[in-house]
Amino acid sequence: MAESFGSNEVTFRLSRSRRSVPRSRAALHAVLGEWEVAQDVLETAELVLSELVTNALRVPVPSDRQVSVRIARSPEDGLLRLEVSDAGSGRPEVRKPSDDETGGRGLLLVEALAHRWGVERRAGGIGKTVWAELKASDIVAEPVEWQVAAVMVRPGQRVRVRGEWRAVRTVRSERYATGGLAVVLGLDEGPALRVPAVEPLAVRGEGDGTA
Template identity: 65%
Template structure:
């Protein structure tokens, strides 16, 4: 099982803590390339859990603990919100004209599963929820044309009708003092071109579907 990504922080008991928790969630799930639908649902669930924790009657100096985890093998986002209050939250079924009491109904609807646990080594409880996660695969950068002097080792270079990996790049002066670039390739002889010669390059690992037919450098 892969190691989970994790962010943990504590919140003071004030209304501004709810948007702060959402901001931390956005930053974490963005870094982990979680898809927009899972991010939106996680934001709603975390908002409800933090709001409920802030309503618990405990001394004012008791903070709310938040833990956000990505479980990549299970493709889950896990949200944990801890408070120092006793009891176990229950899903309420308010009447249609009541404006509150629907927080855990929302959690129940959006989460893959959720529950309540006693805090290990502390007082109070932890309410947790796990949501299914979809991941965004960043689009690979397309090939670009750059002067030969800007080619970096590790990039792929389009030469002689195919792609070759640049192992090394060095400058070389000819008898007239003109600067050339010598590119050591993973296959075939080194490529020696004028420093301003346009070459088509791409980052290593870019799928071949993004290749474009380019003229062979002279």
């Protein structure tokens, strides 16, 4: 599963396999967990994405054609957007199957759960993209970050340590045995971080992580 990450979107491709539906759900959980999306929105998004991916996998296309998924957030509009693209022709339509039919309710469920949904031609390729948007008023944009020398870090900010963001509780300076200046950052988790005073660190601001 090839992946591409941005601050407000994640895209990945799935093989034409039954395992791709649970894989798409796992990826969705990881992304929405990182974005701190509410549990009820996550559960709705899981149902919608599962239906969209399932439908895309059923489209008759060559077996080497993958399914593309895009998960994006729009903090300004309070919307979460799910897109699933396939190489198939045609335009899926909502069906209203009879009570004795076991299938055909996928888009009916999407229509019921989504704020809005639609179909459009696939950008830059053959096939189509089926998309759905969910209301998610609690999503926020990726916090602004910048780089500063370690000596400029202040308590209350957050620094990136081995790929994880940690809150800075205390800051003190000390000398190396060789005479250089070091900065020791006391963090909310794990051991203190001891680095040269001039080493650049990725920093976010106090509280919600914005500048």
